[in-house]
Amino acid sequence: MTTTTSGAVEVSGARRRYGGFEAVRGVSFEVRRGELFALLGTNGAGKTTTMDLVAGFGRPDAGNVRVLGHDPYRERKVLRPRLGIMLQEGGLPPDLTVSESAAMWAGTLTDPRPVTEVLAMVNLRRRERVRVRQLSGGERRRLDLALAVLGRPEVLLLDEPTTGLDPESRRDTWEMVRALLADGVTVLLTTHYLNEAQELADRLAIMHEGVVVTAGSTGEVVAAHPARITFALPAGVGLPALPGLREDLPRVRAEHGPVTLRTDTLQTTLTELLGWARRHDVELDGLEARPASLEEAFLAVAGEGARA
The missing domain is CATH 3.40.50.300 (P-loop containing nucleotide triphosphate hydrolases)
Known part of the structure; x- marks a missing residue:
């Protein structure tokens, strides 16, 4: 237009x-x-x-x-x-x-x-x-x-x-x-x-x-809000250091369960994660990657206001 x-x-x-x-x-x-x-x-x-x-x-x-x-x-x-x-x-x-x-x-x-x-x-x-x-x-x-x-x-x-x-x-x-x-x-x-x-x-x-x-x-x-990558890891498998993450994660998980990564560089983080999984023969069960949505931006504004 x-x-x-x-x-x-x-x-x-x-x-x-x-x-x-x-x-x-x-x-x-x-x-x-x-x-x-x-x-x-x-x-x-x-x-x-x-x-x-x-x-x-x-x-x-x-x-x-x-x-x-x-x-x-x-x-x-x-x-x-x-x-x-x-x-x-x-x-x-x-x-x-x-x-x-x-x-x-x-x-x-x-x-x-x-x-x-x-x-x-x-x-x-x-x-x-x-x-x-x-x-x-x-x-x-x-x-x-x-x-x-x-x-x-x-x-x-x-x-x-x-x-x-x-x-x-x-x-x-x-x-x-x-x-x-x-x-x-x-x-x-x-x-x-x-x-x-x-x-x-x-x-x-x-x-x-x-x-x-x-x-x-x-x-x-x-764009001001992070993308998300979710998957499940086998018990005892440790995550490598990955670029672009918004927060630190425990490197070794005690049990099989979901992991959520929040990243400012979705493509780079996902590429590194997949490369690591292939090299170490680790299955990322239920892998899903998606950019932030307008709903997440809206809820962030509402949540910050509520905390204030």
Whole structure:
């Protein structure tokens, strides 16, 4: 995907307090035009508050937020036609049908997509005469998404968009988001599904207790964490010194059992290990090697926060 270097969303040193609780404490990040940027974090990390600041629902107590060069709170009227927003709760009138809800929302927009087109995008054409209160939770989320893209937004804000969706609907939503990205739409996404971020995000940030702990591409974030090699050794067999390990291991194991090596140089460590095993005719039972994952990076952030 080709993106430019100009920021569609720029958050710099943003702070937001509710009474005595500071939900966002100096958050900074940039979302480039045409990319998908994912905000991840534990419950209460400040993701939704940050999203609210970007959407213009509140203004930061300190710092700056800009969307397409505008202050989203002070210049909401100018910016609103260029934004699509999907909240965690849509709040649609329960007695309207699906098509009536979309038509009502289209009436507030300057250049909406045809209602039938957008309902087809989220696979709700067969449910267009059903009242909102009769929809399942997943169908309501799909309707919320339809309304968010109805106005052909330049920037799309998605707050937990696939919560409550079945796996097939989640995959369909991913494909829809990819198509929007291909058309040049910029997407800021919050999600609890790490595989969703790994599938879609060009870059991401992991938040904890109101601050951004780590940010970058998925590869950059994951690279800060060690790869793993697991296997079982026969009793009494000692391990050699291996390069790249994160911790020292006992050289002789008292009994047959699993060994887990954490290494910063997976290929080098694995090559040395296999060479040693071949030379000494040692079977590495259940051998498995894999790089770090986004889940491990996320859990490390959460674990460090809990220890703090």
